[in-house]
Amino acid sequence: xxxxxxxxxxxxxxxxxxxxxxxxxxxxxxxxxxxxxxxxxxxxxxxxxxxxxxxxxxxxxxxxxxxxxxxxxxxxxxxxxxxxxxxxxxxxxxxxxxxxxxxxxxxxxxxxxxxxxxxxxxxxxxxxxxxxxxxxxxxxxxxxxxxxxxxxxxxxxxxxxxxxxxxxxxxxxxxxxxxxxxxxxxxxxxxxxxxxxxxxxxxx
Ligand SMILES: Cc1cc2nc3c(=O)[nH]c(=O)nc-3n(C[C@H](O)[C@H](O)[C@H](O)COP(=O)(O)O)c2cc1C
Numbered sequence: 707x708x709x710x711x712x713x714x715x716x717x718x719x720x721x722x723x724x725x726x727x728x729x730x731x732x733x734x735x736x737x738x739x740x741x742x743x744x745x746x747x748x749x750x751x752x753x754x755x756x757x758x759x760x761x762x763x764x765x766x767x768x769x770x771x772x773x774x775x776x777x778x779x780x781x782x783x784x785x786x787x788x789x790x791x792x793x794x795x796x797x798x799x800x801x802x803x804x805x806x807x808x809x810x811x812x813x814x815x816x817x818x819x820x821x822x823x824x825x826x827x828x829x830x831x832x833x834x835x836x837x838x839x840x841x842x843x844x845x846x847x848x849x850x851x852x853x854x855x856x857x858x859x860x861x862x863x864x865x866x867x868x869x870x871x872x873x874x875x876x877x878x879x880x881x882x883x884x885x886x887x888x889x890x891x892x893x894x895x896x897x898x899x900x901x902x903x904x905x906x907x908x909x910x
Contacts, residue, residue, distance in 0.1 A: 708852070718772060718848045720783045721749055722794070722807040723757055725764030729794050729807055732757040733784030735850050736829070737769060745836035747818055750829040756789040761832050765820040766804035769834075773813040773845035777854040784855070803838050813845040 722731040736750035747769060751758035761767045772779050783793055798810040802817035809815070818834025825831075 712852075716850045718777075718780050718850050719749070720770040720772060720779060720809060720812065721751075721757060721761075721767050722770060722799075722809065723761040723764050723767045724801065724805045724807060725760050728760055728763075729792070730757040730760035730788045731770075731783050731793050731807065731809075732788070733780045740833060744821075746821065747816060747834050747836065748831050749834070750826060750831050752829050754787075756787050758830055758832070761820060762823065762830075764805060766802075766806040766837075767818055767820065767832060767834055768802050768804070768806035768808055769816040769818065770809045770812045771814040771816070772848040773843065774848050775845070776812065776848055777851070779809075779812070780848060781855065808840075808842075810842060813843055813847055814841045815839065 716735040717737065719734050719737045720731055721734045721737070722729065724730070732751070732755055734749050734751065738748050740746040740748045749767065749769070751761070757767075786793070794807060799807040800810065802808045802815070804817050804819050806817055808817065816836055817838045819837050820832060821835045822833035823830055824833070
C-alpha cells in the first residue's frame, strides 16, 4: 500500500539547463504550474542536484515532457548525477531560446527563464517564466508509475530499455533500487550524490 503522500498526482519531466558550455538534466516529478499571467512554472530540486546548480548559474530551465514510451529516458536522467557524467551525450538536442537544451525525441517542451527561487526544506523551488513551448511529436505524456522505477509489483527497473525508452537486447549497467535515505520523488531511486554513491552508467 502506498503512503497517502505518494498518491498526490504527478507527471514526469526531464528538466534540462545550461550555463555557458555546461549542460545538465535530471528527471523531476515535482513540477507544477504556478501562475497563468505571467505563465510561471515551478520545479523542486533537491540540494544535492547538479542540475539545480546549473539552473542557478545559467538562469534557465526547460521542462522536457517525455512520451508515454519513454520511461527509459526518465530512468536515464533520474538515477545518476550529471556531476561526473554527461547525461546528454548521445541524445539529440538543440538549445532553446533560453539556452536550455530541448530534447528532440520527447513529446513537447516548455522553455523557461528563471525568475525566482525559494528554499523549501531540503529542496529549492525554482520558478521559471515560459519563453517558448512546442510540440515535437504527437504522443501521450509519460505518467508517473512507480513500477517504471523498480518500485512496487512488476517493477521493471532498467531491464532491456535504453535511454530513449526503447527495448534493447542487452541490459545496461543498472544500479540497485534500494532506498537511498534521500527525500523527494527520487528517494530510493537515485544512485547519485544523494544516496548510495555515484553509479555511473554508459549512455546507450
Ligand atoms: C521518476 C523520478 C522523479 C524524480 N523527481 C525528482 C524531483 O522532482 N526533484 C528532485 O530533486 N529529484 C527528483 N528525482 C531524482 C533526480 O532525478 C536524481 O537525483 C538525479 O540523479 C539528479 O541528477 P543531477 O545531479 O544530474 O541533477 C527523480 C527521480 C526519478 C527517477
